[in-house]
Amino acid sequence: MHVGLGEEERALIAELSGQLVALLEGRDESDPAVSRLLPPGYADDDEANAEFRRLTVDDLTAGKIRNAEMVRESLASADPKAPLTPEAEQAWLRSLTDLRLTLASRLGLTDGGFAPGATDDRAMLENVYEWLGFVQESLVRAVDR
Amino acid sequence: MTLDETDTRQRVAPDVPWVTLVWDDPVNLMSYVSYVFRSYFGFDRKEAERLMMQVHTKGRAVVATGAREQMEMHVDALHGYGLWATVSKADE
Numbered sequence: 001m002h003v004g005l006g007e008e009e010r011a012l013i014a015e016l017s018g019q020l021v022a023l024l025e026g027r028d029e030s031d032p033a034v035s036r037l038l039p040p041g042y043a044d045d046d047e048a049n050a051e052f053r054r055l056t057v058d059d060l061t062a063g064k065i066r067n068a069e070m071v072r073e074s075l076a077s078a079d080p081k082a083p084l085t086p087e088a089e090q091a092w093l094r095s096l097t098d099l100r101l102t103l104a105s106r107l108g109l110t111d112g113g114f115a116p117g118a119t120d121d122r123a124m125l126e127n128v129y130e131w132l133g134f135v136q137e138s139l140v141r142a143v144d145r
Numbered sequence: 146m147t148l149d150e151t152d153t154r155q156r157v158a159p160d161v162p163w164v165t166l167v168w169d170d171p172v173n174l175m176s177y178v179s180y181v182f183r184s185y186f187g188f189d190r191k192e193a194e195r196l197m198m199q200v201h202t203k204g205r206a207v208v209a210t211g212a213r214e215q216m217e218m219h220v221d222a223l224h225g226y227g228l229w230a231t232v233s234k235a236d237e
Contacts, residue, residue, distance in 0.1 A: 036229075041220045043166075043231045052232070056221045063225055093180075097173065097227030104172045111171045133174065140176045144183075 005135070012128065013135075014075045016099050017068040023102065024065050033105035037064060037098055064098055067091040089143050096136045103129040162236065165209040165219040168229040169200050181226045182208065185219075210235060 005013070028034055038060055041052035070091035074084060084092065107125055108115025114126055167178075175197055182193035186208065199206035208230075209219050216232045223230035 037227075039224060039229055039231075041217060041224075041230075041232055043233065048232075052217055052220075056217075056224075060221060060224055093177070094226055097177065100172050101227055109171050111169075137174055137176060140174065140180050144176070144180050 010075045013099075013132075014072050016103075016128075017071050017075075017095065020068045020095070020099055020102060021065050024061050024068070027061060033102045036101050036105050064095070067095040068098070071095045089139070092139055093136070093143065096132055096139065100129060100132050100136065103132070162234050163211060163213040163216045164207045164233050164235045165216045165223070166205050166231050166233055167196075167200050167208050167223065168205045168231070169203075170229050173228060175201060178228065181223070181228060185222060185226065 023031070023034060024037065026034075027038070038053075038057055040049045041056065042049040067090075070088055074082075074088050074092070103125060107122065107129060109129070114122075118126070178200060179190075179193045179197040182188050182196055183190065186193075188196065196206045196208055209216060213232065220230045220232050
């Protein structure tokens, strides 16, 4: 399996993946997108959650950064038709999810749809979000043979 | 909590009081959630689809039951996949 994307599409995912890495490295806990990427392990037990987080958050963050970087590496590879390794497939699946979670948070997505107040910039991001969902769906189908 | 008869994987000793919950979110694709349930937990397709639909329609599903440390390991792994999961006591 390879990633059948055009040059501009590859550049867009590379750019977004770079932003995701920066977001994860900054780990600003007050940012709702960061809270969704690194969510609580207990819904209603602050003490247990603090301990869970202390034990897991560094590795979880590092794993997500590694996935995003692996996506960037495969996008930068000289041969765009080069097949993804099983490890790279997993990195793509997970990192596309992280990108979509981040965009959804920025766009205020709920079960009822995107938050109102669309501007041109927001409309473009909403399109990017929907498109990443299409890419993700294709990838799940390809991996899930 | 009741377990239906197909839930052999979830059937555990009654004194084990912890569960892994997966919560619905507006982002994760149904196909992806089902894939994660199969590839991480080893559920067959039918069971993975059943649990995925339960998350989707009921808002959450118990996907594993067992010792607390094991549930924390599952939750951490599911966060790695980008799913929204938490540990709870089984009676909550």
